[in-house]
Amino acid sequence: MSQHDHDTDEPSEEGLLDAAVTGARWLAAARAASDSVQFVSAVVLARMITPAEFGHSAIALILVPLSAILTFEGFGSALVQRKTVTRRHIETATLASLVAGALLTVITYFGAPYVAGPIFGPRTADLVQVAAPLFMLTGISAVSRSLLWRRLEFRAVSMIEMTSLLAGAILSVVFALAGLDGEAIVLGQVCGTAIATALLFLLARPARPRWHATELREILGFGGPASAAGLLHVAITNADYTILAARLSATQVGLYWRAFQLGVVYQDKISGVMMRLAFPVYSRTRDLDQLRQLHERATRVHAAVIVPLLAIGIVVEPTLVPWLFGDAWVDAVLPAQLLSVAGMVAAVLTGFPQVLLAAGRPKALFRFNVCVLAVYAGAVWVAAPHGITVVAGAVVVVYLAMLVAVYGILFRRVVGISVGRMVGDLGPAVAGGLGVLAIGFPLAELLRSADTPAPILIALVGIAGLMAHVAVLRTGFPAVWSDLAGFTRRLVPARLHPRRWRAAVPSTSSAS
Numbered sequence: 473m474s475q476h477d478h479d480t481d482e483p484s485e486e487g488l489l490d491a492a493v494t495g496a497r498w499l500a501a502a503r504a505a506s507d508s509v510q511f512v513s514a515v516v517l518a519r520m521i522t523p524a525e526f527g528h529s530a531i532a533l534i535l536v537p538l539s540a541i542l543t544f545e546g547f548g549s550a551l552v553q554r555k556t557v558t559r560r561h562i563e564t565a566t567l568a569s570l571v572a573g574a575l576l577t578v579i580t581y582f583g584a585p586y587v588a589g590p591i592f593g594p595r596t597a598d599l600v601q602v603a604a605p606l607f608m609l610t611g612i613s614a615v616s617r618s619l620l621w622r623r624l625e626f627r628a629v630s631m632i633e634m635t636s637l638l639a640g641a642i643l644s645v646v647f648a649l650a651g652l653d654g655e656a657i658v659l660g661q662v663c664g665t666a667i668a669t670a671l672l673f674l675l676a677r678p679a680r681p682r683w684h685a686t687e688l689r690e691i692l693g694f695g696g697p698a699s700a701a702g703l704l705h706v707a708i709t710n711a712d713y714t715i716l717a718a719r720l721s722a723t724q725v726g727l728y729w730r731a732f733q734l735g736v737v738y739q740d741k742i743s744g745v746m747m748r749l750a751f752p753v754y755s756r757t758r759d760l761d762q763l764r765q766l767h768e769r770a771t772r773v774h775a776a777v778i779v780p781l782l783a784i785g786i787v788v789e790p791t792l793v794p795w796l797f798g799d800a801w802v803d804a805v806l807p808a809q810l811l812s813v814a815g816m817v818a819a820v821l822t823g824f825p826q827v828l829l830a831a832g833r834p835k836a837l838f839r840f841n842v843c844v845l846a847v848y849a850g851a852v853w854v855a856a857p858h859g860i861t862v863v864a865g866a867v868v869v870v871y872l873a874m875l876v877a878v879y880g881i882l883f884r885r886v887v888g889i890s891v892g893r894m895v896g897d898l899g900p901a902v903a904g905g906l907g908v909l910a911i912g913f914p915l916a917e918l919l920r921s922a923d924t925p926a927p928i929l930i931a932l933v934g935i936a937g938l939m940a941h942v943a944v945l946r947t948g949f950p951a952v953w954s955d956l957a958g959f960t961r962r963l964v965p966a967r968l969h970p971r972r973w974r975a976a977v978p979s980t981s982s983a984s
Contacts, residue, residue: 573611640664
């Protein structure tokens with residue numbers, strides 16, 4: 473595919489499925505490797521750095537998603553979504569993303585003492601300055617990333633992300649061993665982003681940056697609302713940290729951050745696979761009907777994977793948190809259990825912004841996110857003086873309200889997805905999750921009374937919970953179980969299939 477003309481034929485539904493499965497395979501493998509190292513890094517850092525320093529860092533780390541939203545979403549996402557892309561589009565997007573990234577870095581660095589300092593304190597402002605180069609780095613790589621997504625080159629993107637995440641996690645520990653505190657957390661993210669930027673640029677070099685007014689209007693026609701909607705999403709997902717940092721101690725913010733990581737963010741490690749695939753794959757669908765069908769199947773399988781894992785987390789977190797992170801984090805247990813319910817809802821909602829973007833409705837997503845931000849920030853603001861456990865409960869209520877609003881308003885009016893589909897998407901996962909809890913809580917109490925070592929307790933509860941979940945799906949929801957089993961078979965490379973699978977799994981040209 474030349475840079476002069478980036479037209480692509482619309483792939484068939486089978487072709488999209490093959491691309492999605494191949495992408496999921498590579499993204500899952502990359503995530504498994506990098507997240508394992510990141511988790512070990514998080515455990516090590518939790519024992520070396522105080523909760524207060526994590527609280528200060530939580531505000532600076534908001535710049536990680538913010539930098540992607542204001543560069544890639546603003547100027548690169550249109551290159552993925554448009555049916556036709558010319559060299560002039562690429563030149564314009566390159567120039568715009570570079571200028572935006574450089575300006576935002578300068579504004580953030582010099583503005584942090586005057587904006588973040590008075591609200592969150594000088595320590596947080598210092599860490600925000602450390603994170604400021606993220607904008608420049610993501611601006612450099614925005615177009616390269618969009619070109620790879622447009623070509624559905626998931627293997628390359630996966631390898632780059634795995635490399636950068638691994639390097640960032642390892643470097644954070646190295647910096648902490650060198651005596652740094654919050655800087656170690658933030659610098660790890662900056663270094664990882666720098667590595668990803670270099671690799672993306674080498675693999676998919678954008679065109680020479682040039683100004684084309686017509687193409688800029690076309691890019692901003694989609695990228696403007698898309699980045700605004702994404703900006704609101706970042707505000708929504710970080711409003712709690714921001715409000716708590718302004719109203720509570722840094723230690724309380726750090727504890728809440730840990731709880732939110734366990735309850736919501738860690739499920740994003742798996743959900744991230746679907747989110748990264750959703751936009752480029754959904755954008756290649758031929759019509760809304762095909763888009764709805766792909767999203768329905770993806771949502772049911774995704775929820776059936778995530779919800780039972782979070783249910784297991786609810787059961788084992790009283791043992792898991794102090795064993796892994798140390799006694800300093802015990803007060804994060806109950807908020808983490810509550811926030812796991814929000815994580816379950818988030819799993820069902822995963823991909824809904826990508827559906828709207830692929831359907832060409834970024835303005836509808838923007839308006840929806842405005843309403844969600846107002847409700848979310850208001851709920852956290854009211855709950856904050858009562859402590860992080862009450863805040864966690866308020867967050868769960870808001871997530872449940874979002875679920876009803878997405879299916880009852882957004883999907884129904886914009887994409888034509890009926891409200892009744894919410895029951896179909898939720899039912900199998902909820903039933904399986906309840907089965908996990910019914911088995912897990914009594915078993916965990918029995919094992920604790922017998923003074924079972926923490927690793928054994930966690931393993932036994934996890935195995936029993938997953939067995940209960942599988943039993944519920946196989947007996948009560950055979951169609952979902954068939955989709956989940958079929959996806960698993962296709963996800964595993966053909967050369968690794970057991971003989972009994974091979975007759976049931978069609979070969980795919982894009983499998984690798």
